[in-house]
Amino acid sequence: xxxxxxVMPAFELFQPTSVTDALGVLSxxxxxxxxxxxxxxxxxxxxxxxxxxxxxxDLSMVNELQGVKDAGGGLEIGSTTTLTTIANHPMVxxxxxxxAQAALLVASPQIRNVSTLGGNVSQDARCWYYRAGWPCYxxxxxxxxxxxxxxINREHALFDADRCVAVSPSDTAPALVALDAQFVxxxxxxxxxxxxxxFFVGPGxxxxxxTSLQPGDLLTAIRIPNTFANKANYFEKVRDRMVWDFAxxxxxxxxxxxxxxINDARMVVNGVSATPYRLNSVEAFLRGKAxxxxxxxxxxxxxxxxxxxxxxxxxxxxxxxxxxxxxIRGDAAWTS
Numbered sequence: 309x310x311x312x313x314x315v316m317p318a319f320e321l322f323q324p325t326s327v328t329d330a331l332g333v334l335s336x337x338x339x340x341x342x343x344x345x346x347x348x349x350x351x352x353x354x355x356x357x358x359x360x361x362x363x364x365x366d367l368s369m370v371n372e373l374q375g376v377k378d379a380g381g382g383l384e385i386g387s388t389t390t391l392t393t394i395a396n397h398p399m400v401x402x403x404x405x406x407x408a409q410a411a412l413l414v415a416s417p418q419i420r421n422v423s424t425l426g427g428n429v430s431q432d433a434r435c436w437y438y439r440a441g442w443p444c445y446x447x448x449x450x451x452x453x454x455x456x457x458x459x460i461n462r463e464h465a466l467f468d469a470d471r472c473v474a475v476s477p478s479d480t481a482p483a484l485v486a487l488d489a490q491f492v493x494x495x496x497x498x499x500x501x502x503x504x505x506x507f508f509v510g511p512g513x514x515x516x517x518x519t520s521l522q523p524g525d526l527l528t529a530i531r532i533p534n535t536f537a538n539k540a541n542y543f544e545k546v547r548d549r550m551v552w553d554f555a556x557x558x559x560x561x562x563x564x565x566x567x568x569x570i571n572d573a574r575m576v577v578n579g580v581s582a583t584p585y586r587l588n589s590v591e592a593f594l595r596g597k598a599x600x601x602x603x604x605x606x607x608x609x610x611x612x613x614x615x616x617x618x619x620x621x622x623x624x625x626x627x628x629x630x631x632x633x634x635x636i637r638g639d640a641a642w643t644s
Contacts, residue, residue: 316354323366327494330370331526335496337363339523344368345388345424348415349431358441373426373528376400381534387426387527391480392417394425404532406541406560410483413545416552426527429481429491429507430519433474433582434554435464445471445515455618462620463556466612466628467581470511473618475579476518481508482560482576482584483543487536492529493521501531508583518582536562536574540599542635546627555579557627561635563599570594570603575635577611577628587611590632604636 319342324330334341342361344350345368353359367373373388376397383399394400395412414420414428433439433446435454443449454461455473464473485504493500502520509520521527540563547553557579564572573594575587590607597603608629615625 315357316351317357317360319354319361320363321366322363323369325369325371327370327372327526327528330365330367331494331496331524333363333365334524334526341365341523343526345427346390346419346422347427348419348423349427352439353432356439356441358439379531379533381537383532385425385530385532387529388424391420391423391425391428394480395420403534403537404483404487404541406543406562407480407483407487407532409543410479410545410558410560413543413558414479419552425480425530429478429484429530430521430527431477433472433518434477435472435474436460438474445511446474448516457619459619461618462623463554463579464618464621465581466615466617466621466624467585468510468512468583469616470515472511472515472582474518474582476508476581476583477554478578478584479545479555479558482558482578484530484532485576485584485586486541486560486562486574487532488574490531490533491527492531494526494528495522495524504584505586510582536564539563540565540638542638544631544634546631557624557631559628559631559635563594565599568598568600570597570599575611575632577631580615580624580628587632589613594636599636599638601633601637604633607636608632 322333340362343365367388373386375386377384391411391414395408401408437444437453438446442453444453452472454464465475489504490501491507507520542561545555545558547555559577561575573591575590577585590610611632612625
Protein backbone atom coordinates (compact mmCIF):
# COMPACT_ATOMS: atom_id res chain seq x y z
CA UNK A 309 0.00 0.00 0.00
CA UNK A 310 1.49 3.42 -0.89
CA UNK A 311 2.21 5.79 2.01
CA UNK A 312 -0.55 8.17 3.07
CA UNK A 313 0.46 11.80 2.51
CA UNK A 314 -0.98 15.06 3.80
CA VAL A 315 -3.36 13.41 6.28
CA MET A 316 -1.94 14.13 9.69
CA PRO A 317 -2.32 11.66 12.55
CA ALA A 318 -4.58 12.66 15.43
CA PHE A 319 -2.95 14.50 18.34
CA GLU A 320 -3.95 16.63 21.29
CA LEU A 321 -3.09 20.31 20.77
CA PHE A 322 -2.01 22.63 23.58
CA GLN A 323 -1.53 26.38 23.04
CA PRO A 324 0.07 27.80 26.21
CA THR A 325 0.45 31.55 26.62
CA SER A 326 3.37 31.53 29.10
CA VAL A 327 6.68 29.73 29.51
CA THR A 328 5.44 28.32 32.82
CA ASP A 329 2.38 26.80 31.18
CA ALA A 330 4.43 25.41 28.28
CA LEU A 331 6.89 23.79 30.67
CA GLY A 332 4.00 22.29 32.60
CA VAL A 333 2.57 20.62 29.50
CA LEU A 334 6.00 19.37 28.40
CA SER A 335 6.70 18.01 31.89
CA UNK A 336 3.37 16.16 32.12
CA UNK A 337 3.62 14.52 28.72
CA UNK A 338 7.39 13.97 28.47
CA UNK A 339 8.46 12.05 25.37
CA UNK A 340 4.87 12.07 24.03
CA UNK A 341 5.00 15.87 23.60
CA UNK A 342 6.26 17.66 20.47
CA UNK A 343 7.10 21.39 20.88
CA UNK A 344 6.20 23.36 17.77
CA UNK A 345 7.26 26.91 16.90
CA UNK A 346 6.85 27.97 13.25
CA UNK A 347 5.78 24.46 12.27
CA UNK A 348 7.64 24.12 8.97
CA UNK A 349 9.62 21.05 9.98
CA UNK A 350 6.82 19.76 12.22
CA UNK A 351 4.14 19.70 9.53
CA UNK A 352 6.44 17.87 7.10
CA UNK A 353 6.79 15.08 9.64
CA UNK A 354 3.11 15.01 10.54
CA UNK A 355 1.78 15.13 6.97
CA UNK A 356 4.09 12.31 5.95
CA UNK A 357 2.94 10.40 9.07
CA UNK A 358 6.53 9.50 9.95
CA UNK A 359 6.30 11.14 13.39
CA UNK A 360 3.10 10.60 15.37
CA UNK A 361 3.28 12.52 18.65
CA UNK A 362 0.34 12.20 21.02
CA UNK A 363 0.64 15.86 22.06
CA UNK A 364 1.70 18.96 20.09
CA UNK A 365 2.61 22.08 22.09
CA ASP A 366 2.16 25.20 19.95
CA LEU A 367 4.53 27.89 21.25
CA SER A 368 3.43 30.68 18.94
CA MET A 369 1.33 32.41 21.63
CA VAL A 370 4.13 32.53 24.24
CA ASN A 371 5.24 36.16 23.90
CA GLU A 372 8.08 35.66 26.42
CA LEU A 373 9.91 33.57 23.82
CA GLN A 374 9.94 36.32 21.19
CA GLY A 375 12.17 39.32 20.63
CA VAL A 376 15.74 40.62 20.50
CA LYS A 377 17.29 42.56 23.37
CA ASP A 378 20.65 43.99 24.32
CA ALA A 379 22.82 41.88 26.62
CA GLY A 380 25.89 43.90 27.58
CA GLY A 381 26.91 44.59 24.02
CA GLY A 382 25.84 41.13 22.94
CA LEU A 383 22.29 39.98 22.27
CA GLU A 384 19.65 37.71 23.75
CA ILE A 385 17.22 36.37 21.17
CA GLY A 386 14.02 34.59 22.12
CA SER A 387 13.78 31.11 20.66
CA THR A 388 10.55 31.77 18.73
CA THR A 389 11.77 35.02 17.18
CA THR A 390 11.18 34.71 13.44
CA LEU A 391 14.04 34.59 10.97
CA THR A 392 12.60 37.63 9.18
CA THR A 393 12.80 39.60 12.43
CA ILE A 394 16.42 38.53 12.95
CA ALA A 395 17.41 39.29 9.36
CA ASN A 396 15.96 42.81 9.61
CA HIS A 397 16.68 43.73 13.23
CA PRO A 398 18.96 46.80 13.54
CA MET A 399 20.98 45.45 16.49
CA VAL A 400 21.58 42.09 14.80
CA UNK A 401 22.61 43.74 11.54
CA UNK A 402 24.93 46.18 13.32
CA UNK A 403 26.64 43.84 15.78
CA UNK A 404 26.40 40.40 14.13
CA UNK A 405 25.61 40.89 10.43
CA UNK A 406 26.72 37.31 9.74
CA UNK A 407 23.72 36.01 11.71
CA ALA A 408 21.38 38.41 9.91
CA GLN A 409 22.70 37.15 6.58
CA ALA A 410 22.37 33.51 7.62
CA ALA A 411 18.74 34.10 8.63
CA LEU A 412 18.09 35.96 5.37
CA LEU A 413 19.31 33.01 3.28
CA VAL A 414 17.01 30.43 4.87
CA ALA A 415 14.35 29.15 2.46
CA SER A 416 11.98 31.82 1.09
CA PRO A 417 10.43 35.03 2.45
CA GLN A 418 7.14 33.29 3.21
CA ILE A 419 8.89 30.57 5.21
CA ARG A 420 11.15 33.04 7.03
CA ASN A 421 8.08 34.98 8.15
CA VAL A 422 6.96 32.03 10.30
CA SER A 423 10.18 30.06 10.85
CA THR A 424 11.94 30.72 14.15
CA LEU A 425 15.54 30.74 15.28
CA GLY A 426 14.88 27.94 17.77
CA GLY A 427 13.14 25.88 15.11
CA ASN A 428 15.94 26.41 12.61
CA VAL A 429 18.60 25.09 14.99
CA SER A 430 16.38 22.26 16.26
CA GLN A 431 15.16 20.83 12.96
CA ASP A 432 15.82 17.20 12.22
CA ALA A 433 18.03 15.65 9.53
CA ARG A 434 16.94 16.04 5.90
CA CYS A 435 18.32 12.69 4.64
CA TRP A 436 15.63 11.46 2.25
CA TYR A 437 15.88 7.84 3.41
CA TYR A 438 15.24 8.91 7.00
CA ARG A 439 12.55 11.45 6.08
CA ALA A 440 10.73 8.88 3.97
CA GLY A 441 10.46 6.47 6.88
CA TRP A 442 13.13 3.92 5.94
CA PRO A 443 14.24 1.92 9.03
CA CYS A 444 17.78 3.32 9.16
CA TYR A 445 20.04 3.69 12.21
CA UNK A 446 18.66 7.16 12.97
CA UNK A 447 15.12 5.74 12.89
CA UNK A 448 16.01 2.81 15.14
CA UNK A 449 17.05 0.30 12.49
CA UNK A 450 20.40 -1.34 11.78
CA UNK A 451 21.58 0.10 8.47
CA UNK A 452 22.45 3.44 6.86
CA UNK A 453 20.79 3.38 3.46
CA UNK A 454 22.68 6.50 2.38
CA UNK A 455 26.01 4.73 2.85
CA UNK A 456 25.53 1.78 0.51
CA UNK A 457 26.93 1.19 -3.01
CA UNK A 458 23.65 2.11 -4.70
CA UNK A 459 22.80 5.07 -2.45
CA ILE A 460 22.02 8.63 -3.47
CA ASN A 461 24.24 10.61 -1.10
CA ARG A 462 25.43 13.82 -2.77
CA GLU A 463 24.17 15.91 0.17
CA HIS A 464 25.66 13.80 2.95
CA ALA A 465 28.62 13.94 5.35
CA LEU A 466 32.36 14.16 4.77
CA PHE A 467 33.36 14.11 8.44
CA ASP A 468 32.60 12.31 11.70
CA ALA A 469 30.22 9.73 10.23
CA ASP A 470 29.38 7.07 12.79
CA ARG A 471 26.90 4.67 11.14
CA CYS A 472 24.77 7.67 10.03
CA VAL A 473 25.95 10.08 7.31
CA ALA A 474 23.16 12.69 7.60
CA VAL A 475 24.22 16.33 8.03
CA SER A 476 22.95 19.28 10.03
CA PRO A 477 20.58 21.28 7.75
CA SER A 478 20.59 24.57 9.68
CA ASP A 479 21.89 27.83 8.18
CA THR A 480 21.94 29.74 11.46
CA ALA A 481 23.73 26.97 13.39
CA PRO A 482 27.25 27.59 11.99
CA ALA A 483 26.86 31.33 12.56
CA LEU A 484 25.86 30.76 16.20
CA VAL A 485 28.79 28.39 16.78
CA ALA A 486 31.17 30.89 15.18
CA LEU A 487 29.79 33.62 17.47
CA ASP A 488 30.23 31.41 20.57
CA ALA A 489 26.50 31.58 21.36
CA GLN A 490 24.91 30.08 24.47
CA PHE A 491 21.61 28.20 24.43
CA VAL A 492 19.24 28.62 27.39
CA UNK A 493 17.19 25.48 28.07
CA UNK A 494 14.54 25.04 30.76
CA UNK A 495 12.97 21.84 32.04
CA UNK A 496 10.46 22.20 34.86
CA UNK A 497 12.05 24.50 37.45
CA UNK A 498 15.59 23.80 36.25
CA UNK A 499 17.58 25.85 33.77
CA UNK A 500 20.81 24.98 32.03
CA UNK A 501 22.94 26.98 29.63
CA UNK A 502 25.00 25.13 27.04
CA UNK A 503 27.36 26.36 24.36
CA UNK A 504 26.25 26.15 20.75
CA UNK A 505 28.83 23.41 20.21
CA UNK A 506 27.37 21.36 23.06
CA PHE A 507 23.81 21.90 21.85
CA PHE A 508 24.45 20.02 18.60
CA VAL A 509 25.27 16.31 18.89
CA GLY A 510 26.61 13.76 16.44
CA PRO A 511 25.69 10.09 15.99
CA GLY A 512 28.48 9.01 18.33
CA UNK A 513 26.56 10.65 21.17
CA UNK A 514 22.96 10.02 20.08
CA UNK A 515 22.22 8.70 16.62
CA UNK A 516 18.48 9.39 16.91
CA UNK A 517 18.71 13.20 17.00
CA UNK A 518 20.85 16.22 16.11
CA THR A 519 20.56 18.22 19.35
CA SER A 520 21.00 17.65 23.07
CA LEU A 521 17.36 18.50 23.84
CA GLN A 522 15.64 15.94 26.07
CA PRO A 523 11.94 15.22 26.75
CA GLY A 524 10.49 18.11 28.75
CA ASP A 525 13.15 20.56 27.53
CA LEU A 526 12.21 23.97 26.20
CA LEU A 527 14.78 26.10 24.38
CA THR A 528 13.89 29.58 25.60
CA ALA A 529 16.65 31.89 24.34
CA ILE A 530 19.96 32.14 22.56
CA ARG A 531 22.57 34.50 23.99
CA ILE A 532 25.39 35.88 21.88
CA PRO A 533 28.30 37.43 23.80
CA ASN A 534 29.98 40.63 22.65
CA THR A 535 33.26 38.81 21.90
CA PHE A 536 32.86 39.13 18.13
CA ALA A 537 30.40 42.03 18.06
CA ASN A 538 31.27 44.51 15.30
CA LYS A 539 34.23 42.36 14.24
CA ALA A 540 35.05 41.23 10.71
CA ASN A 541 32.78 38.34 9.82
CA TYR A 542 31.69 36.31 6.84
CA PHE A 543 28.85 34.03 5.77
CA GLU A 544 28.27 32.22 2.50
CA LYS A 545 25.83 29.53 1.45
CA VAL A 546 26.08 27.33 -1.63
CA ARG A 547 22.90 25.55 -2.74
CA ASP A 548 21.40 24.05 -5.88
CA ARG A 549 18.70 26.74 -6.16
CA MET A 550 18.95 30.34 -5.02
CA VAL A 551 15.57 30.23 -3.24
CA TRP A 552 14.19 27.77 -0.68
CA ASP A 553 16.98 25.18 -0.91
CA PHE A 554 19.05 23.79 1.92
CA ALA A 555 22.81 24.33 1.82
CA UNK A 556 25.11 21.91 0.09
CA UNK A 557 27.86 23.60 2.12
CA UNK A 558 27.82 26.85 4.06
CA UNK A 559 30.47 28.65 6.07
CA UNK A 560 30.49 31.15 8.93
CA UNK A 561 33.60 32.90 10.16
CA UNK A 562 34.44 35.61 12.70
CA UNK A 563 37.77 37.42 12.78
CA UNK A 564 39.27 39.61 15.49
CA UNK A 565 41.72 41.72 13.53
CA UNK A 566 44.66 43.94 14.43
CA UNK A 567 45.35 45.83 11.25
CA UNK A 568 45.91 43.13 8.63
CA UNK A 569 46.82 40.48 11.24
CA ILE A 570 44.34 37.95 12.65
CA ASN A 571 44.34 37.94 16.46
CA ASP A 572 41.66 35.28 16.75
CA ALA A 573 39.21 33.47 14.47
CA ARG A 574 36.31 31.06 14.62
CA MET A 575 35.43 29.19 11.43
CA VAL A 576 32.53 26.76 11.10
CA VAL A 577 31.31 24.79 8.08
CA ASN A 578 27.91 23.14 7.83
CA GLY A 579 26.50 20.56 5.44
CA VAL A 580 29.57 18.35 5.88
CA SER A 581 28.87 16.68 9.24
CA ALA A 582 26.00 15.82 11.57
CA THR A 583 26.97 18.89 13.60
CA PRO A 584 28.33 22.30 12.58
CA TYR A 585 31.96 21.44 11.81
CA ARG A 586 34.34 23.77 13.58
CA LEU A 587 37.77 24.12 11.95
CA ASN A 588 39.86 24.11 15.11
CA SER A 589 43.20 23.44 13.40
CA VAL A 590 42.57 26.22 10.90
CA GLU A 591 41.69 28.65 13.68
CA ALA A 592 44.94 27.88 15.49
CA PHE A 593 46.91 28.31 12.26
CA LEU A 594 45.31 31.68 11.50
CA ARG A 595 46.31 33.41 14.74
CA GLY A 596 48.98 35.96 13.94
CA LYS A 597 48.66 35.48 10.18
CA ALA A 598 47.69 38.00 7.54
CA UNK A 599 44.25 37.68 5.98
CA UNK A 600 45.66 37.12 2.50
CA UNK A 601 45.83 34.61 -0.35
CA UNK A 602 48.84 32.67 0.97
CA UNK A 603 47.22 32.19 4.35
CA UNK A 604 43.92 31.24 2.73
CA UNK A 605 45.49 28.64 0.45
CA UNK A 606 47.27 26.88 3.30
CA UNK A 607 44.22 26.98 5.55
CA UNK A 608 42.00 25.52 2.84
CA UNK A 609 44.16 22.42 2.59
CA UNK A 610 44.11 22.00 6.36
CA UNK A 611 40.32 22.38 6.48
CA UNK A 612 39.60 19.24 4.45
CA UNK A 613 42.11 16.94 6.13
CA UNK A 614 40.33 13.77 7.22
CA UNK A 615 37.43 14.15 4.78
CA UNK A 616 35.95 10.79 3.73
CA UNK A 617 33.75 11.27 0.67
CA UNK A 618 30.90 8.94 -0.25
CA UNK A 619 30.07 7.82 -3.77
CA UNK A 620 28.46 11.09 -4.86
CA UNK A 621 29.61 13.90 -2.55
CA UNK A 622 33.33 14.25 -3.29
CA UNK A 623 32.54 17.62 -4.92
CA UNK A 624 32.08 19.00 -1.40
CA UNK A 625 35.85 18.82 -0.79
CA UNK A 626 36.90 21.43 -3.41
CA UNK A 627 33.74 23.40 -2.59
CA UNK A 628 34.66 23.50 1.09
CA UNK A 629 38.22 24.53 0.25
CA UNK A 630 36.94 27.35 -1.94
CA UNK A 631 34.63 28.64 0.80
CA UNK A 632 37.44 28.61 3.36
CA UNK A 633 39.65 30.59 0.99
CA UNK A 634 36.91 33.11 0.26
CA UNK A 635 36.10 33.55 3.95
CA ILE A 636 39.72 34.25 4.85
CA ARG A 637 40.29 36.57 1.91
CA GLY A 638 36.91 38.19 2.45
CA ASP A 639 36.15 38.33 -1.25
CA ALA A 640 32.93 36.38 -1.80
CA ALA A 641 29.42 37.53 -2.60
CA TRP A 642 28.81 38.80 0.91
CA THR A 643 31.06 39.94 3.72
CA SER A 644 30.70 42.32 6.64
